[in-house]
Amino acid sequence: MVTFAAFGGIIIGYDTGTINGILQMADWRKTFGQPDPSRNGQFLVSTSLQSAVVSILSAGTLLGALGGAPTADAWGRRIGMMFSCLVLCLGVALQTGASDLATFIVGRFFAGLGVGLVSILVPLYQSECSPKQIRGAIVSCYSFTITLGLLLSSVINNTTKDRENHSSWRIPIAIQFIWAFVLFTGMLWLPETPRWLMRDDRAIAAAKSLARLRSLPPDHDEVQTELGDIAAALEREKRVGQGSYRDCLRITPNKISLRTFSAIAIQALQQLTGITFIFYYGTTFFANAGIGNPFLVTVIVNVVNLLTTVPGIWGADNLGRRPLLLGGAVVMCIxxxxxxxxxxxTSVHDLSPQRAVIALVCIYIAAFASTWGPIAWVVTGEIFPLNVRAKAMSLSVASHWLFNWAISFAAPYLANPGAGNADLGVKVFFVWGSTCALCVVFVYLFIPETKGLSLEQVDILYQQWSPVARTRRQQVSVTTLNISDETSECEKVEQSTEGEGKEKCCRDSV
Incomplete structure (x- = not known):
């Protein structure tokens, strides 16, 4: 049930990938571009037009991500996802019927609003519903469906690109109605998250929801224990007044401000790896680099992206979050x-350098898809306490889309040839290599290991962990963490001479 919610990732990936190919379609360029005097019968799409069309979606997603928190808190995670599907359909309808550039851009903006809402609500829903043992894998499925959406968009673009009328670009855009319909219909049958129901003082409904998600009766000990943990954590958060955007930035004993900074940074760095450049402008980049059939190369890149997400799904709960993030950033940097x-x-117009560039881009994509692609969403969805989770996640996802917008806006000016552009071409990867090196430093300093812990246990972990404590002697090693019905503090019962802390929390019987 929870994995089905990941279908929302297809909406994000497909919408992101579709515009990549549409910008190169002859009929779209004829409809919205300008005649190219240097090429008879050809139409020119200026750098400013490319930037505006692509980046306006990210502007919409930024507002959608910020609006996701009040939507999720007021209506619930499930109803919020259904609402986002309706907003997306409005944007798709405007784009499909557009005959002028203004209407097309407005449609892109509303589609962005819907995508932004989906991008926060899906991982939020998954994190709050998933069992702790497989939470990483389930949330990683969200990234998998994003890559599936990217692949579907490239395949459909490649299929329709040679049509000589508006259907060449209208068909790929209109197919988004199907993805929105499937997600909307499916959410009619899925339960609301038990954590939101407990927050809304609906304990009986929360017990039924959790029982359905765990395939156990509502009065089963496991269900009641987990509900008790949620209730204890929620009560503690209410006592300290956590629940507003201001609280997301407060310096508190459980390090809310540090968590917010970490989530904002990891989402920003995910975009700064350069992956956005490949998926928005990959077709244009390959064409400018002299590579034949750039549409086919884009399909190949997206196949690699899809297949290599699978190891990330497995590794999230087996290898852990930190090793994947560190290893992936190193490979991408190289x-x-x-x-x-x-x-x-070399000259990339020669065959051998072309093949080398394609191979290296594929390895780069594989490293991202199996590490930073899924794991950034996993970390973002699990490090916040319940009362501020939606708001803090909205800030981090807004960071994702803010940097997505910045890169989509600036990338054509950096990479494209022509007056007023930097004309970096493949040399733009010097920038992405540097930001990938920054990713290594950030993860090493600021991301603790959270695999195998419930969301309430992650809250306790942050009370014991500090980014300053990077040495083996100081590093917290959590072996058993349970929420106390009376207090959230862990009782430290053992500290070995080697310095590996072992924390144990006691549960008081009620």
Missing amino acids: CAFLVSILGVT
């Missing part, structure tokens, strides 16, 4: 610098 070095030292 590949990005190698692509740039090839661009400086």
